[in-house]
Amino acid sequence: MPVVGIPVKQLRRLVGQDLSNEKVISCCQELGCDVEELTLINRVKCSSCENITEYTKTESLPKSCDICTHEFSKENTDYTQLSQTEVLRLDLLADRPDNFDAGGLSRSMKGYLGIETGLVVYDIKKSDYQVIVDPSMSKPESYRPYITCAVVKNINFNDESLKNIMKLQENLHWALGRDRKFASIGVYNLDKIKKTINYRSVSEDGIKFVPLGSVKINEEFKKTPGEILKEHPKGMAYAHLLSALKKYPLLVDEAGTVLSMPPIINSEDTKVTIDSTDVFIDVTGLNSEVINKALNIMLSSMKEWDKDCEVYSVEVKYPDKTIVTPHLESQEFTIDFENCRKLIGVEMTDDDIISYLGKMRYDAVNDNGKCKVSIPCYRNDIMHEHDIIEDVAIAYGYKNIKPGLIESFTIGNILPKEQKKQSIREVMTGLGFFEVINIMLTSQDRAYEKLGMPIPENCAEIDNPISIEQTIIRTELLSGVIETAANNTNHELPQKYFEVGEVVFADPGEEEGTREEIVFASAVAASKVGFADMKAVIAALLYELGLDFKLKAADLPVYLKGRGCRILINGAAVGHMGEVHPEVLERYHINNPVAAAEINMSRTGFIS
Amino acid sequence: VFVYLEEKKDWVEMGGAGIFRKEVTVPMGCDLPVLAWGLGLERLAMFKFNLTDIRDIYIANINWLREVMSCL
Numbered sequence: 089m090p091v092v093g094i095p096v097k098q099l100r101r102l103v104g105q106d107l108s109n110e111k112v113i114s115c116c117q118e119l120g121c122d123v124e125e126l127t128l129i130n131r132v133k134c135s136s137c138e139n140i141t142e143y144t145k146t147e148s149l150p151k152s153c154d155i156c157t158h159e160f161s162k163e164n165t166d167y168t169q170l171s172q173t174e175v176l177r178l179d180l181l182a183d184r185p186d187n188f189d190a191g192g193l194s195r196s197m198k199g200y201l202g203i204e205t206g207l208v209v210y211d212i213k214k215s216d217y218q219v220i221v222d223p224s225m226s227k228p229e230s231y232r233p234y235i236t237c238a239v240v241k242n243i244n245f246n247d248e249s250l251k252n253i254m255k256l257q258e259n260l261h262w263a264l265g266r267d268r269k270f271a272s273i274g275v276y277n278l279d280k281i282k283k284t285i286n287y288r289s290v291s292e293d294g295i296k297f298v299p300l301g302s303v304k305i306n307e308e309f310k311k312t313p314g315e316i317l318k319e320h321p322k323g324m325a326y327a328h329l330l331s332a333l334k335k336y337p338l339l340v341d342e343a344g345t346v347l348s349m350p351p352i353i354n355s356e357d358t359k360v361t362i363d364s365t366d367v368f369i370d371v372t373g374l375n376s377e378v379i380n381k382a383l384n385i386m387l388s389s390m391k392e393w394d395k396d397c398e399v400y401s402v403e404v405k406y407p408d409k410t411i412v413t414p415h416l417e418s419q420e421f422t423i424d425f426e427n428c429r430k431l432i433g434v435e436m437t438d439d440d441i442i443s444y445l446g447k448m449r450y451d452a453v454n455d456n457g458k459c460k461v462s463i464p465c466y467r468n469d470i471m472h473e474h475d476i477i478e479d480v481a482i483a484y485g486y487k488n489i490k491p492g493l494i495e496s497f498t499i500g501n502i503l504p505k506e507q508k509k510q511s512i513r514e515v516m517t518g519l520g521f522f523e524v525i526n527i528m529l530t531s532q533d534r535a536y537e538k539l540g541m542p543i544p545e546n547c548a549e550i551d552n553p554i555s556i557e558q559t560i561i562r563t564e565l566l567s568g569v570i571e572t573a574a575n576n577t578n579h580e581l582p583q584k585y586f587e588v589g590e591v592v593f594a595d596p597g598e599e600e601g602t603r604e605e606i607v608f609a610s611a612v613a614a615s616k617v618g619f620a621d622m623k624a625v626i627a628a629l630l631y632e633l634g635l636d637f638k639l640k641a642a643d644l645p646v647y648l649k650g651r652g653c654r655i656l657i658n659g660a661a662v663g664h665m666g667e668v669h670p671e672v673l674e675r676y677h678i679n680n681p682v683a684a685a686e687i688n689m690s691r692t693g694f695i696s
Numbered sequence: 697v698f699v700y701l702e703e704k705k706d707w708v709e710m711g712g713a714g715i716f717r718k719e720v721t722v723p724m725g726c727d728l729p730v731l732a733w734g735l736g737l738e739r740l741a742m743f744k745f746n747l748t749d750i751r752d753i754y755i756a757n758i759n760w761l762r763e764v765m766s767c768l
Contacts, residue, residue: 431715431729472718522761576758583758 089122089182090262092255093129093142093175094190095248102194102392104203112176115197120482121187122179131170133247134158137301138361140170140251144177156301157321170247183469185263185385189256191392192385192466199449200483207451207462210391210416215239215400217368222288223407230289230335232350234376236383236413237285239278239400240390241366249393250362256389264382264468265351269329271373271382272351274339276358278366282341287372289335290349292317297346298356299323309356313338313349322353339370368402381468383414388466418451418462423473425459431474432481434489444483445476505606508695509588512608515632519625521584521610526568528590529558535567538675540645546594548602561592561602565609566646566686570668573613574676581680582614588689605690611668613682619651622665622683626655633694646672646684655687663687697735701743711735 100106107115109126116123131142134153141154152159153167160167178187186192198204219237226233243249257273265271292314299320302309313336316323329351330336339347346355350372360367369386371379387399404411425438436444438454445452451462463470470476481489502510513523529550534557536543544563553559562568569585576583588608595603608629612621623639630637638656643649644664652666665685673682689695698707713733721730738750745764747753752760 474715474718522758524756526756572756572758575756579757579759 089179090259091124091177091179092188092259093144093173093177094193095252096126096174096176098190098248098252098393099176099194099197102190103197103201105201115200116176116178116193118482118485118487119187119196119200120181120184121193122181124177124179126174126176128172129175130172132160132167133170134160135164135166135168139254140247141167142251173248180259180263182263185260185381185468186389186464186466188259188263188385189252189389189393191252191389195388195392195449199447202447205443205446205449207418207449207464208388208392210388210399210465212238212414212416213398213400215402217283217285217400218403218405219285219287219370221404221406222286224289224335225287225337228332230333230337232333232337232372232374234374234379235287235370235372235404236376236379236411237368237370237402237404238383238387238414239366239368239402240387241278241398241400243365243367243390243394243397245360245362245364247362250360252393253360253386253390256386260382260385264378264385265373268326268351269373270375271371271379273382273386274348274350274354274370274372275360276347276354276368276370277360277364278368279364280345280358281347281368282343282345284342285347285368286338286340286342287370288338288340289333290338291335294335295338295340295346297349299349300354300356300359302356313352316349316353320353326352337372339372380413380415381466384416384465385468387414387416388464416465418464419470421461421463421470421473421476422455423459423461423476425454425457427473428459428477428480431477432484432489433492434481434484436480436484441480444480447483448479450476450479505695508689509606511633512588512629512689515629516586516588516610519584519628521586521625524569524572524585524587525589526562526565526572526587527558528562528592529560530562530567531557531559534571535560535562535564538672539567539570540669540672542645544593548592548594563591563593564686565589565591565607566611566684569609569611570672570676570678570682570684573611573682574678576613577678582612582617584610584612586610605688606695607686607688607690608663609684609686611682611684613678613680615680617667617681617683619665619667619683622667622685626665626685626687630657635692635694645669655685657692660691662689662691697733699740703743708739710739 096112099112113123113126129142129144131140133140136158137153137156139153139155141150143150149160180188187196217239219235221235224230261268261272290313293312296310296312298309299311299316317327337350339350345357347358348354371383373379390397401412404413425441428441429436442452445461449464453460461476532543547563548561550559565587569587572585573583590604591607592602592604635657639653640656642652642654644652646669647666648669654661655663663686668682668684697710697713699710700707711734716730716732738753741753742750
């Protein structure tokens, strides 16, 4: 989860109150934000591209600028140290991207504190800008079909507000865009762009432009798309998003000025600086709902930060239809007052509920006994009634909800099979054994090859293992207890281990394709230990569990020849035991004898 | 869910709790509200046993098990 640092001074300005640090933190926590801390961070300004890089008190000065990669070796020549800023560091929650920056967060805070409640209405004027979408954008060879745009004018940029927009962009890429795949946002200086913009595709050497981060706009710094994907840091980082395409998306105006190559990089030509007052914003991607939500959040948060800026719509002309974007209207939803009271479990009148919804920045009216709610355009998390009721509870205040007993009780208990496992644990602990609990995931090497046992056909394999040590679910416990002994060869002997737990077999007859069985295994590592020692333990255990058993000599690869056997209960072979073969011990780097045993308890009738 | 520890003079996160989302319970055939909570014991175990490395709880070290008191 990324952490964002939101400047506290801006929060106070936008909320309009001189809130204490404690009040800022508690307000955000009560709203449901994940507050890390309120602290000072350091900032440096790159002398090359003027970008501000931030770093915390515990970090050291970054080696280079995160936009243009200019090296920060000498102060005042390569960078200037700016004053420290007080920030509220939040762990970003993916379901509330509207709270990712000071603009959106202050809007939530104002509602909660009662300073400004109800739905915010954002005006949109009409611009004469248009985007023409080439038919190739929906073809497989250059597939990135959806685009949504807006123009914003009369912005008063400073270092802080510009940085705020850039951070919001990147965090929306994370939260909504799945790292730019489904949505990627571009912001450009409107002064450099003509009124008609083309969203089309280009071959890897079909155009040359200076990618953002190059410090001079010069012939020699112009690169083709192919070169950018291979050489530019952002190109290399995101080339995988275009790997299936033969031609790449391009945003370019009618005069040939390149805006960007979505989702990779903007052009230096249309870069937004502190002096810009008007911008063009685009969001491209693979899902039209996601890109529109991203645009809504960008625009509404920008409007919160800077009340004087104005949003203008753009005509997006697809081959088959024209859409005017953005759409910042609210969405209508109906909830039930009684469901609200029941789910939260607190007394509140219909009017109370309506006022709580206002605090959470909805508009709500009582329409013939039903609660009609208007949901803001920047909310991405409202799926059904419960989500709105949750906001009512937050406005009521979780801390105000008094705990109470439920009206009727049921009695819980551990499952019978767990009781049986506990009996086994009691006996073995009583016999002086230590219990181990191993992870159920293992690998063919750890579970079978090291033991010298054949790999069974019916073990469940993992499709996308996270590590080579965890590629299958275990079908036995013996390797686990022997591995534990192997991990403790530097500690005193004797060591006596046991484990009781689940194993999994692939079984096409079962609904989920697998079945679980409960297995017991034990290992004794000592300077002198033999078959008789293990037999004594197993005999004691099975006696206490009330199970009659027989032993039958067997040649099993994991045990020394002549020192291994199968354990039979009710005529069925349910387990085995013996002295572990020296070759096996060598594979585990164990330098003393080990006696071991394993019994499948599910097959003994003890556990059904 | 957070718990305040006197020794650390700070709030420590223990886990999460709440009402299950309908998308999870309805496909399983349950349309009633389901309460759930999952609290992590590792951090409390670390304070109780004076551990500085959380991996000590997970790594199989028989000597630690032998030495630690079971009735604290």
